[in-house]
Amino acid sequence: GQQLNQSPQSMFIQEGEDVSMNCTSSSIFNTWLWYKQDPGEGPVLLIALYKAGELTSNGRLTAQFGITRKDSFLNISASIPSDVGIYFCAGQGVIQGAQKLVFGQGTRLTINP
Amino acid sequence: SQTIHQWPATLVQPVGSPLSLECTVEGTSNPNLYWYRQAAGRGLQLLFYSVGIGQISSEVPQNLSASRPQDRQFILSSKKLLLSDSGFYLCAFGQGKDQPQHFGDGTRLSIL
Numbered sequence: 600g601q602q603l604n605q606s607p608q609s610m611f612i613q614e615g616e617d618v619s620m621n622c623t624s625s626s627i628f629n630t631w632l633w634y635k636q637d638p639g640e641g642p643v644l645l646i647a648l649y650k651a652g653e654l655t656s657n658g659r660l661t662a663q664f665g666i667t668r669k670d671s672f673l674n675i676s677a678s679i680p681s682d683v684g685i686y687f688c689a690g691q692g693v694i695q696g697a698q699k700l701v702f703g704q705g706t707r708l709t710i711n712p
Numbered sequence: 713s714q715t716i717h718q719w720p721a722t723l724v725q726p727v728g729s730p731l732s733l734e735c736t737v738e739g740t741s742n743p744n745l746y747w748y749r750q751a752a753g754r755g756l757q758l759l760f761y762s763v764g765i766g767q768i769s770s771e772v773p774q775n776l777s778a779s780r781p782q783d784r785q786f787i788l789s790s791k792k793l794l795l796s797d798s799g800f801y802l803c804a805f806g807q808g809k810d811q812p813q814h815f816g817d818g819t820r821l822s823i824l
Contacts, residue, residue, distance in 0.1 A: 630810045641802050641815035698744055702755040
C-alpha cells in the first residue's frame with residue numbers, strides 16, 4: 600500500500616545534540632502529522648500541520664509542512680533522554696472515500712547520555 | 713476531554729482460540745474509528761475503519777473482523793486465531809475532516 604519515505608531509519612546521538620528527520624511523499628496530503636511512540640505504547644501526537652509552508656513549534660520540537668504538501672521535516676533541539684523512541688510521520692487525507700493516515704517507516708532515536 | 717481506551721493491554725492466546733479486543737472512546741460523538749496492526753519495529757498497517765454504527769470497511773484480507781455495536785465502541789474479533797495474528801494492535805479515533813487521529817495504548821497479542 601501507500602507509504603511515506605521517512606529518513607533516517609535510525610539515529611544515534613549524544614544528549615544535547617539537535618535532531619532532524621524528514622518525510623517525502625509522491626501524493627499531496629491535507630494534513631501532515633508527527634507522532635512519537637514509546638515501547639509498548641500507542642503513538643502520541645506531537646505536531647499537526649495543516650497549511651502548506653506552515654512552520655509550527657511545540658517546545659523543543661519544530662516541524663514544517665512543505666510548500667508542495669508532499670514533504671515535511673521534524674527538528675528536535677537540545678535532545679534529552681526522554682526523547683528516545685520511534686518517530687513517525689503521517690499524511691492524512693481522503694483516500695478511497697475515507698479519512699485515512701499513510702505512515703512513514705519511522706525513525707528510531709537513541710540517545711547516549 | 714476526549715480519551716480512548718483499549719483492553720486488554722496484553723493477551724496470550726493459543727492457536728485456534730477466539731479473540732475479542734475492545735476499544736472505547738469518551739468525550740466525543742460519531743468519531744471515525746480505526747484498527748491498526750504494528751509488527752515489531754515497523755510502521756502501522758490499517759486493518760479496519762468505521763464511519764458510523766454498524767459500518768465497517770476492511771483494508772486487507774485477513775483472519776480478523778471488526779464490529780461497531782455502539783457509537784463509541786469498536787471491537788476486533790477472530791473466530792480462530794492463527795500464529796500470524798500475533799502483533800501489536802492499536803485502536804484510533806478521528807473527529808472531523810482533517811483532524812488528527814489519536815491512538816490508544818495498544819494490545820500486545822501473542823499466539824502460542
